[in-house]
Amino acid sequence: MSADIFDLIIIGGGPGGYVAAIRASQLGLKVALVEERPTLGGVCTNEGCIPSKALLDSSEHFALARDKFASHGIIIDPPRLDLARMLARKDEVVKKNTDGIAFLFKKNGITLVTGRGRLAGTEGELQQVAVNGDRGTGTGEREKIEMLSGRKVLLATGSRAVELPFLPFDGERVVSAREALSFAAVPEHLVVIGAGYIGLELGSVWRRLGAEVTVVEMLARPLPTMDGQAAEALLRVLKKQGIRFLLETGVKSGAVQDGRVRLEVAGAAGDQQLVCDRVLVAVGRRPLTDGLGLEAAGVALDDSGRLVVDENFRTTATGIYAVGDLIPGPMLAHKASEEGIVFAERLHGELSRVEYEYLPGVCYTWPEAAAVGRTEEELQQAGVAYAVGRFNFLANGRARCMDETDGFVKILADKGTGRILGVHIVGPRASDLIAEAVTAMTFGGTAEDLAMTFHAHPTLAEALKEAALAAGNRAIHA
Ligand code: NAI
Numbered sequence: 166m167s168a169d170i171f172d173l174i175i176i177g178g179g180p181g182g183y184v185a186a187i188r189a190s191q192l193g194l195k196v197a198l199v200e201e202r203p204t205l206g207g208v209c210t211n212e213g214c215i216p217s218k219a220l221l222d223s224s225e226h227f228a229l230a231r232d233k234f235a236s237h238g239i240i241i242d243p244p245r246l247d248l249a250r251m252l253a254r255k256d257e258v259v260k261k262n263t264d265g266i267a268f269l270f271k272k273n274g275i276t277l278v279t280g281r282g283r284l285a286g287t288e289g290e291l292q293q294v295a296v297n298g299d300r301g302t303g304t305g306e307r308e309k310i311e312m313l314s315g316r317k318v319l320l321a322t323g324s325r326a327v328e329l330p331f332l333p334f335d336g337e338r339v340v341s342a343r344e345a346l347s348f349a350a351v352p353e354h355l356v357v358i359g360a361g362y363i364g365l366e367l368g369s370v371w372r373r374l375g376a377e378v379t380v381v382e383m384l385a386r387p388l389p390t391m392d393g394q395a396a397e398a399l400l401r402v403l404k405k406q407g408i409r410f411l412l413e414t415g416v417k418s419g420a421v422q423d424g425r426v427r428l429e430v431a432g433a434a435g436d437q438q439l440v441c442d443r444v445l446v447a448v449g450r451r452p453l454t455d456g457l458g459l460e461a462a463g464v465a466l467d468d469s470g471r472l473v474v475d476e477n478f479r480t481t482a483t484g485i486y487a488v489g490d491l492i493p494g495p496m497l498a499h500k501a502s503e504e505g506i507v508f509a510e511r512l513h514g515e516l517s518r519v520e521y522e523y524l525p526g527v528c529y530t531w532p533e534a535a536a537v538g539r540t541e542e543e544l545q546q547a548g549v550a551y552a553v554g555r556f557n558f559l560a561n562g563r564a565r566c567m568d569e570t571d572g573f574v575k576i577l578a579d580k581g582t583g584r585i586l587g588v589h590i591v592g593p594r595a596s597d598l599i600a601e602a603v604t605a606m607t608f609g610g611t612a613e614d615l616a617m618t619f620h621a622h623p624t625l626a627e628a629l630k631e632a633a634l635a636a637g638n639r640a641i642h643a
Contacts, residue, residue, distance in 0.1 A: 169195075169197075169276075169313075169314075170195075170291065170314050170315065170316070171195050171196060171197045171276070171313065171314065171315035171316070172189070172194035172195045172196065172315065172316050172317065173186075173189050173194050173195070173196045173197075173315060173316065173317050173318075173319060173509075173512070174196075174197045174198075174199065174282075174292065174294045174313050174315035174317070174318050174319070175189075175196065175197070175198040175199065175318075175319045175321055176198075176199045176282040176283075176294065176318065176319070176320050176321065176322055176457070177198075177199075177200065177207065177282075177320065177321035177322040177323060177489075178198055178199075178200030178202070178205040178206065178207055178266075178277075178321075179206065179207020179208060179209055179210075179321060179322075179323045179489065179498075179501065180206070180207060180209050180210070180489070180498040180499070180501045180502045180505070181207075181321035181323070181488040181489030181490075181501030181502060181504060181505045182198060182200075182207070182319065182321030182322075182488075182489070182505065183198065183205050183206065183207070183266055183269075183270070183505075184501075184502040184505040184506060185319055185321065185488060185504075185505030185506070185508055185509050186198045186270070186273070186275045186505075187269055187270075187273050187275070188505065188506045188509035188510065189509040189512070189513075190273040190274060190275050191273065192509060192510070192512075192513045193513075194509075194512075194513075196273075196275045196276065197275070197276040197277075197278055197313055197315065198270075198275055198276070198277055198278070199278045199279075199280060199281075199282035199294060199296050199313070200277065200278075200279060201279070201280060201281045201282075201298065203279065204263035204266075204267070205263055205266040205267055205270065205277070206259075206262060206263045206266050207323055208323055208324075208325075209498040210259065210262045210263055210266070211259060211263065212342070212343040212346060213342065213498075214498050215258060215259055215262050216255045216256075216258070216259050216346045217342070217346060217363075217366055217367065217370070217529070218529060219254065219255040219258040219259070220251065220252075220255050220346060220370045221366060221369065221370055221529050221530075221531070223251045223254065223255070224251075224369070224370045224371075224373040224374050225373065225531050227244060227246060227251075227373060227374060228373040228531075230244040231243065231244055233568060236568060237568070246351070246374060246375070248349070248350065248351065248374070249349075252347060252349075255346070278296050278298070278311070278313065279298050280296040280297055280298015280311070281296065281297045281298055281456070282294050282295070282296050282297075282313075282457075283295050283297075283456055283457050283458040284318065284457060284458035284459065284461070284462040284464075284485065285312065285458060286461070286462075287484070288314065290316070291314045291315065291316065292314070292315050292316070292317065292318045292484050292485065293312055293313070293314060294312070294313045294314075294315065294318060295310050295311070295312055295313075296310065296311045296312075296313060297309070297310050298311075316484065317484050317485075317486060317512065318484060318485050318486065319478075319486045319487065319488065319505075319508065320457065320464075320472065320480070320485065320486065320487040320488075320491055321487070321488050321489050321491065321501070321505065322452075322453045322454070322457065322491060323452075323453050323489055323490045323491070323501075324450040324451055324452050324453055324490035324491075324496055325450060325451065325453050326341035326342065326343075326446065326447070326449075326450055327446075327448050327449045327450060327451050328446065329358065329416065329419075329446055329448065331416075331417075331418050331419060332358075332416070332418075332419040332428075332444065332446065334446065335421065338421045338424070338425075338426050338442070338443060338444065339419070339421060339426060339444045339446060340443065340444070340445055340446070341445070341446060341447075342363045342367060342445070342447060345367045345371075345443075345445045346367070348371070348443065351371060351374045351375050351376050352371055352376045352441070352442050352443040353376065353377065353441075353442050354376065354377040354378075354379070354440070354441035354442055354443075355368070355371050355376045355377070355378050355379075355441060355442075355443045355444075355445060356378075356379045356380075356381060356426070356428060356439050356441040356443070356444045356445070357378060357379070357380045357381070357444075357445045357447060358381050358416055358444065358445070358446045358447065358448055359380075359381075359382060359446065359447040359448040359449070360380050360381075360382035360384075360386075360387035360388065360410065360412075361387075361388060361389075361447055361448075361449065362388070362447075362528050363445075363447035364380055364382075364387075364445065364447040365380070365387060365388070365399075365403065365528055365530050366528065366529050366530060367445055367447070368380055368403075368408055368445070369403070369406070369408070369530045369531065372406060372407055372408050373406075377409075378407070378408045378409065379408075379409045379410075379411060379439060379441070380408060380409070380410050380411070381411045381414050381415075381416055381428075381430055381432075381439075382410065382411070382412050382413075382414065383413065383414065383415045383432075384412070384413065385412055385413050386400065386412065387399065387400055387403075387410070387412075388528060388534065390495075390526070390540075391526075391528075391534065391536055391540065391589070392536060392540035392541055392542070392575070392587070392589040393540070393541065393542055394541065394575065394589070395534055395536065395575070395589040395590075395591050396534075398571075398572055398573065398591045399528070399530065399532070399534045399591050402530075402532060402571050402572070402591075403530060411430060411432060411433075411434060412432070412433060413432045413433040414430050414431065414432025414433060414434065415430065415431055415432060416428050416429070416430050417429045417430065417431050419444065424442065425440055425441070425442060426440070426441050426442070426443070426444050427439070427440050428440075428441070428444065450490065450496055451470060452470055452471055452472070452490055452491045453490075453491070454466065454470065454472070454491065459472070462482045462485060463481060463482040464480045464481055464482045464485055464487075465480070465481040467493065469493075471491060471492050471493050472487040472491050472492050474486070474487055474492050476511075476518070477508070477511045477512070478492070478504060478507075478508040478511070486508060486512075488501055488504035488505050488508050489501030489504060489505070492504070494521065494524075495524065495526065497524070497526065499524075499525075500519075500521075500524055503519050503524075504519055507519050520607055522538065522606075523537055523538065523603050523606045523607045524537070525537040525599045525600075525602075525603050527595065527596040527599065529596060531593075532569065532571050532572045532591055532592045532593055532595065533590075533591070533592070533593070533594065533595035533596050534589075534590070534591045534595055535589075535590045535595035535596050535598065535599035536587070536588065536589045536590070536599070537587065537588050537599055537602050537603050537606060538577070538585065538586050538587035538588060538602075538606055539577065539586050539587040540587060540589070541553070541575075541577060541587070543587075544577060544586060544587070549579070549586070550579070550580035550581065551577050551578060551579060551580055551586060552577075552578045552579075552580050552583075552612070552636045552637070553575065553576070553577060553635075553636065554575070554576040554578065554612060554631075554632040554633055554634065554635035554636025554637070554640070555573055555574070555575045555576075555632055555635055556573060556574050556628045556629075556631035556632040556635055556640060556642075556643055557570075557572070557573045557643075558570045558571065558572050558573060558574075558592045558593065558625070558628055560631075560642050560643060561623075561625060561627060561628045561631075561642075562622070562623040562627075563623040563624050563625050563627070564592070564593060564625060564628070566623065567593060569592070569593035571591070571592065572590070572591035572592030572593070572595070573590070573591060573592065573628075573632075574588070574589075574590045574592065574598070574628040574629050574631075574632040575588070575589045575590070575632060576588050576602075576612055576615070576629070576632045576633055576635075576636050577589075577636075578611065578612040578636045582611065583611035583612050583613050583636075583637075584609065584610070584611050585602065585605055585606050585610055585611060585612055585615070588602035588606070588629075588632075590602075590628075590629075592625070592628070593625060594625055598625060598626055598628070598629060601615075601626060601629055602615075602629065612633040612636035612637060613633070613637060614633075615629060615630060615633035616630060616633035616634045616636075616637060616639075618630065631643060
C-alpha cells in the first residue's frame with residue numbers, strides 16, 4: 166500500500182475532508198484520507214452538529230410534552246426524563262451518520278488510513294505525508310509511522326475549542342461542547358461562558374431538561390454577527406424560557422473545589438460570584454494546526470492563525486491545499502463541505518466557485534434563528550439604500566396552528582433594484598425556511614420575485630412571501 170502513489174492525500178475526515186475525498190474520487194482521482202478518529206465525519210458528525218441536533222430535538226420534545234401538550238388538549242402525567250436513553254439515542258444517530266460516511270468511502274474506493282498525519286517533505290514532485298498510527302488494525306501501535314506519497318495534499322483538520330487561560334478544561338466541571346453533549350445527569354446550575362452558537366444551543370438543551378442556566382457574554386448581545394433585531398428577538402424568547410443572561414460581563418477568574426465551580430464575573434450588573442456545578446466554555450474555536458509540519462513545509466498563516474489560501478485553496482506551499490475551519494471565514498460545516506467540493510472540481514480544471522455571499526448561518530435554538538446575506542447594521546454602515554419587509558409569525562396561520570408564533574421574517578432588499586441583500590428569520594423551522602432565501606439570492610432574485618412565487622397555504626414559508634410583499638409595501642396579512 167505504501168508504495169502506491171495517490172493523486173490526492175487528505176488529512177482530516179470532517180465535512181471538508183470527507184466531502185472533498187468523495188468528489189475527487191468521483192472525478193477519477195486516486196484518493197487517500199488520513200483520519201485519527203476511529204470514525205469519519207469529524208467534530209461535526211461525532212461531537213458537534215449531529216449529536217447536538219439529536220439532543221436539541223429530544224429535549225424540545227420533552228419541553229413540548231411538559232409545557233405545551235395541555236394547550237393542544239393532550240393531557241398526560243408530567244413526563245419523566247430518561248436521560249440515559251436520550252443520550253443513547255443521540256449516540257445511535259451519530260453512529261448511523263458515521264457508518265453512512267464509511268459506506269460512501271467504500272463505494273467510492275477511497276483509501277482510509279487511520280492515524281495522525283503530518284506533512285513530511287517532498288520526494289521529487291511528490292508530497293510525503295507521515296502517518297503515526299495503527300492503520301485501523303486496533304493494535305494500538307501508534308508509534309508505527311507509515312509514509313504516503315501523493316501528487317497533492319489537502320489539509321482539512323478543522324478546529325478545536327478555545328480554552329480560557331484561567332479556567333482550563335478538566336473534562337468534568339469545566340467543559341467544552343464535547344462533554345456538554347454527554348453529561349450523565351442534568352446539571353443543577355450550568356454556567357455557559359459565551360452567547361455564541363454553541364452556548365445558546367447547548368444552554369437550551371440543558372434548560373429544557375431542567376437545569377438552571379446562566380449565560381455570561383462579554384458583548385452587549387448574543388450572536389454578535391447576527392442582525393441586531395433578530396438577536397434581540399431571540400434573546401427575549403430565550404429569557405422567557407428561563408435562561409438568565411449576564412451581558413457585557415466578563416469572567417475574571419474561576420476555581421473548581423469540591424465539585425463546585427466558583428466564578429468571579431464583572432460587568433454591567435457589577436461584580437458578582439457565580440457558583441455552579443458545570444461550566445461550558447464556548448468562547449470560539451481555533452484552527453487545529455499543531456503538529457502538521459506547516460512551518461517546515463512553507464505554509465503561511467495569517468494574523469488570526471488561519472492558513473493563507475488563494476481561490477483554488479492553494480496554500481503558500483506548492484502542492485498543499487486547505488479548506489474548512491483552517492482557512493478564513495465562518496467555521497461552519499456546510500462552508501467546509503462546499504469548499505471541499507469546489508477544491509476538487511477546480512483541481513480537475515472546472516470553474517466552480519464557492520458563493521460565500523450566500524452562506525447561511527443557523528442557530529438551532531427554539532425558535533431557531535437563521536440568516537443569509539447582509540444585516541441591517543452592515544447595510545447602514547456601507548451606506549446602501551435598502552427597503553425592509555418584515556412579517557411576524559404571529560400573523561401566519563400555520564404558526565398559529567402549531568402554537569409557535571414567536572419571531573419574524575425580515576427581508577432586506579436594494580431600494581433601487583429590489584435585489585435581496587439579506588434575509589433574517591427567527592421562528593419555527595427557520596433552519597429550513599432560510600433555504601428558499603439562499604436559493605433566491607444565489608439566483609440574483611428580487612423581493613418581487615419572491616412575492617410573485619406560489620407558496621402553499623397554510624405553511625410557515627408564506628411568511629417569506631409576506632415579508633417580500635411587505636418590502637414593496639403590499640403585505641396582505643400584516
Ligand atoms: P462563537 O464565536 O459563535 O461565540 C463565542 C461567543 O463568546 C461570542 O459571543 C463572544 O463574544 C463570546 N466570548 C468570547 N470570549 C468571552 C469571554 N471571555 N467571556 C464571555 N464571553 C466571551 O463561538 P462558539 O459558540 O464557541 O462556536 C464555535 C464555532 O462553532 C463558531 O465559529 C460557530 O460558527 C461554530 N458553530 C456553529 C453552529 C451552527 O452553525 N449552528 C453550532 C455550533 C458551533
